[in-house]
Amino acid sequence: MKKNKNGLIINLASIASSVGISDRFAYSMTKGAVLTMTYSIAKDYVKNNVRCNAISPGGVFNNQPEEFVRRLSELIPLGRMAKKHEYHSAIQFLCSDSSSYMNRRTQLRSVEEPRAQGATRSAQKASAMGALHNILQ
DSSP, rough: OOOTOOOOEEEOOHHHHEEEEEEEOHHHHHHHHHHHHHHHHHHHHGGGTTTEEEEEOOOOOOOOOOOHHHHTTTTTTSSSSSSGGGGGHHHHHSGGHHHHHHOOOOOOOOOOOOOOTTTHHHHHHHHHHHHHHHHHO
């Protein structure tokens, strides 16, 4: 890509890369690393016309236990987990000329962060982390 002065990289992160999930240290850490790597690659290779973006899904159904699905779905504005195929269009968009100006972006967070009136952003994130932690127990 660098040699050809053209390229596109799309990484798969997770909502855990932004909010962290209690008792899921390794998962949250590695997805956070994917997100940070995306930012670094985007900055380092933009001069070579190589773009790098990430998708950060939250709650993709993959035959998880019924109780897990029910509890996570309660946090999602649509009331359900995503289906794998629902991310295809977003990936196709990021691969298309329509997104040629997008670099270092993260798309598709689907878990609602609870918003208490007057709550700070860090308090909102802590609340979302707590909710995800409870689901994963």
